[in-house]
Amino acid sequence: MSPSQVEAVQQRDTVLSVKNLVTHFFIREGEVHAVDGVNLHVEKGETLAIVGESGCGKSVTALSMLRLIASPPGKVLSGNVIFQGQDLLHMKQSQLRKIRGKGIALILQEPMSSLNPSWTIGRQIMEAIELNQGIKGKEAKEKAIEMLKLVRIPAAESRFNNYPHELSGGMKQRVMIAMALACRPQILIADEPTASLDVTIQAQIMELMKQLKREIGTTVILITHDLGVVAEMADRVTIMYAGQVVETADVFSIFHNPAHPYTRGIVRTIMDLKDKNHRLEVIPGDPPNLLNPPPGCRFNPRCAFAKEICREKDPDYKRVKGSDGRWVRCHFPLI
Amino acid sequence: MKRYILMRLLYTVVVILGVSILVFVITHVIGNPVNTMLPLQATDAERAALKHQLGLDKPLMVQLSEFLGGMFRLDFGKSWWQQVPALGIVLHKIPATLQLVATALVIAVVVAIPLGIIAAYKPGTLLDRILTTTSLIGICLPPFWVGLMFVLFFAVKLGWFYTSGYGTIRHLILPALTLSVVPMGHLAQIVRFSMAEQLNAQYSITARAKGASDFAVLFAHALKNAATSIVTMGGMDLGRLLAGETAAVEVVFGWPGFGTLIVDTIGRQDFPLLQAEVFLVAVIICFINLAVDISYGYFDPRIRY
Ligand SMILES: Nc1ncnc2c1ncn2[C@@H]1O[C@H](COP(=O)(O)OP(=O)(O)O)[C@@H](O)[C@H]1O
Numbered sequence: 001m002s003p004s005q006v007e008a009v010q011q012r013d014t015v016l017s018v019k020n021l022v023t024h025f026f027i028r029e030g031e032v033h034a035v036d037g038v039n040l041h042v043e044k045g046e047t048l049a050i051v052g053e054s055g056c057g058k059s060v061t062a063l064s065m066l067r068l069i070a071s072p073p074g075k076v077l078s079g080n081v082i083f084q085g086q087d088l089l090h091m092k093q094s095q096l097r098k099i100r101g102k103g104i105a106l107i108l109q110e111p112m113s114s115l116n117p118s119w120t121i122g123r124q125i126m127e128a129i130e131l132n133q134g135i136k137g138k139e140a141k142e143k144a145i146e147m148l149k150l151v152r153i154p155a156a157e158s159r160f161n162n163y164p165h166e167l168s169g170g171m172k173q174r175v176m177i178a179m180a181l182a183c184r185p186q187i188l189i190a191d192e193p194t195a196s197l198d199v200t201i202q203a204q205i206m207e208l209m210k211q212l213k214r215e216i217g218t219t220v221i222l223i224t225h226d227l228g229v230v231a232e233m234a235d236r237v238t239i240m241y242a243g244q245v246v247e248t249a250d251v252f253s254i255f256h257n258p259a260h261p262y263t264r265g266i267v268r269t270i271m272d273l274k275d276k277n278h279r280l281e282v283i284p285g286d287p288p289n290l291l292n293p294p295p296g297c298r299f300n301p302r303c304a305f306a307k308e309i310c311r312e313k314d315p316d317y318k319r320v321k322g323s324d325g326r327w328v329r330c331h332f333p334l335i
Numbered sequence: 336m337k338r339y340i341l342m343r344l345l346y347t348v349v350v351i352l353g354v355s356i357l358v359f360v361i362t363h364v365i366g367n368p369v370n371t372m373l374p375l376q377a378t379d380a381e382r383a384a385l386k387h388q389l390g391l392d393k394p395l396m397v398q399l400s401e402f403l404g405g406m407f408r409l410d411f412g413k414s415w416w417q418q419v420p421a422l423g424i425v426l427h428k429i430p431a432t433l434q435l436v437a438t439a440l441v442i443a444v445v446v447a448i449p450l451g452i453i454a455a456y457k458p459g460t461l462l463d464r465i466l467t468t469t470s471l472i473g474i475c476l477p478p479f480w481v482g483l484m485f486v487l488f489f490a491v492k493l494g495w496f497y498t499s500g501y502g503t504i505r506h507l508i509l510p511a512l513t514l515s516v517v518p519m520g521h522l523a524q525i526v527r528f529s530m531a532e533q534l535n536a537q538y539s540i541t542a543r544a545k546g547a548s549d550f551a552v553l554f555a556h557a558l559k560n561a562a563t564s565i566v567t568m569g570g571m572d573l574g575r576l577l578a579g580e581t582a583a584v585e586v587v588f589g590w591p592g593f594g595t596l597i598v599d600t601i602g603r604q605d606f607p608l609l610q611a612e613v614f615l616v617a618v619i620i621c622f623i624n625l626a627v628d629i630s631y632g633y634f635d636p637r638i639r640y
């Protein structure tokens with residue numbers, strides 16, 4: 001092998017892979033097919049973006065990976081989540097607990113309600129440190145203050161004693177990031193870290209995430225519906241639609257040479273905006289109700305390329321022939 | 336905090352005054368103690384004499400101001416029936432009731448809190464469904480009926496306890512158990528539902544995602560946030576029991592407490608004694624509420640006084 005090939009192999013060091021994950025919710029109205037065959041993998045050191053419209057199953061995917069779905073009503077019905085050669089979905093709770101945090105840390109979607117209102121933020125970060133770094137007391141407190149400084153919280157020593165309600169939304173999200181990083185995770189999952197913040201704060205938090213990624217070099221799974229953020233931060237992108245992964249590719253290909261009609265539809269909308277060409281080409285229709293997804297390809301009611309088979313047979317998620325690590329779920333891929 | 340407590344004390348005084356005046360006016364307007372105290376064949380002259388002796392012939396405003404004047408010295412006058420200071424009688428009866436209520440509440444807490452937590456931890460399981468249903472039934476059962484059933488079964492049939500009376504633990508258990516049923520049901524429900532709510536909260540998921548144990552999530556994280564609801568319910572039950580809701584059970588078990596006293600007092604229309612009782616109940620409830628409010632500040636940092 002040439003040196004560049006060796007480098008390529010090393011880059012392809014998969015740290016986490018999810019295979020055929022299925023999570024449904026059993027509610028009065030029926031069975032919600034929230035996640036229905038999600039496949040993805042993460043390579044060491046990269047930022048993988050998981051992209052899709054609200055309600056397509058991004059958060060449920062992330063929570064299912066660490067078995068954090070509330071049951072009832074939810075249930076992980078099948079799949080494998082392979083991390084360090086072990087399947088997180090089929091291991092003992094006690095083992096899983098050692099992987100939560102230290103192995104994979106999670107920043108939940110809602111910074112407003114993701115902190116315990118009756119604990120100081122310092123104590124909450126200290127808990128993460130004590131659980132994952134094996135240090136306690138004064139030393140853990142110093143580390144916690146360091147973490148607050150790392151996420152650029154001013155007056156960290158006094159902020160340490162604040163309760164969540166004494167902090168703004170942006171500050172809370174910084175605390176969430178500090179707490180996740182305090183676990184020293186090998187993989188950090190950030191679920192829409194800026195979604196509920198106002199625009200200027202969003203930019204600040206994204207900037208912070210970028211800086212931290214440079215400083216620490218953690219592997220990141222960034223969940224978002226914002227393609228602008230994807231273009232700025234992601235190495236590879238996994239696109240989700242209606243509970244399924246429809247395409248995975250490097251970030252350049254996603255924007256410039258999408259394989260799936262849905263991907264093409266969503267990147268067109270923002271490309272057109274960028275070109276100041278106001279002909280906004282929105283995909284017609286709405287995503288399907290996951291209580292009763294359409295037969296065949298789930299995108300078929302909205303797809304301009306749909307043919308007979310699309311209404312009958314759900315396409316497999318396949319590697320694109322001749323491509324370098326591109327995957328697509330479509331009978332008639334565009335490449 | 337100091338200012339808050341001062342305000343609350345002031346408020347307590349106003350509440351006690353208000354309640355006392357209300358009870359005073361109502362009893363004096365609609366009550367007729369003279370008829371209760373004298374035999375049926377008593378003459379009008381005898382009735383008038385007794386009325387004069389009790390001071391009931393004076394104008395209502397005069398009676399009220401005399402009563403209020405006495406109340407500020409904690410003097411409610413002598414009980415018409417026992418001819419000793421009313422407050423003394425009431426205070427004398429409190430320990431027996433306190434013993435009963437405290438035992439009942441301890442039983443309720445010890446049973447309901449662990450069961451409620453387990454049910455919330457495993458929602459939808461058989462245990463959860465049994466617990467939520469039985470606690471609902473428990474709340475609806477009339478205590479005197481529960482008491483009678485307990486007596487029939489545990490005292491009459493099994494002979495484990497005395498059917499009535501006061502003094503030993505074998506006297507105490509059955510009435511305390513009877514009284515514990517309703518608060519136990521209330522507490523089991525509130526613990527079950529508030530803990531389930533807290534366990535589903537985002538912060539509990541965050542804690543688990545950090546690698547915290549279920550035990551830590553339950554007791555270090557969730558319970559503290561559920562505590563305000565639980566303490567509120569506990570305080571309400573304690574207040575209701577001490578305020579004379581023990582009466583039916585005390586009567587069934589021949590328990591010489593505050594509840595029995597209230598029943599007697601009302602039957603005899605012993606106004607001074609009644610006023611002393613009302614006063615004490617109001618004081619107790621106000622202080623329970625104050626204690627509950629102060630505990631909020633401890634459990635929930637968003638609340639500051
Ligand atoms: N607790 C729940 N009960 C019922 N349905 C749920 C629950 N949580 C999520 N879902 C459903 O699962 C689907 C995926 O949700 P989610 O993963 O949160 O979407 P998103 O991609 O916006 O993160 C949605 O249709 C949502 O309605």
Ligand code: SF4
Nearest residue numbers: 297300303310330331
């Ligand atoms: S499978 Fe058919 S309907 Fe689905 S995306 Fe491909 S072309 Fe469109």
Ligand SMILES: [Mg+2]
Nearest residue numbers: 058059109192
């Ligand atoms: Mg989400």
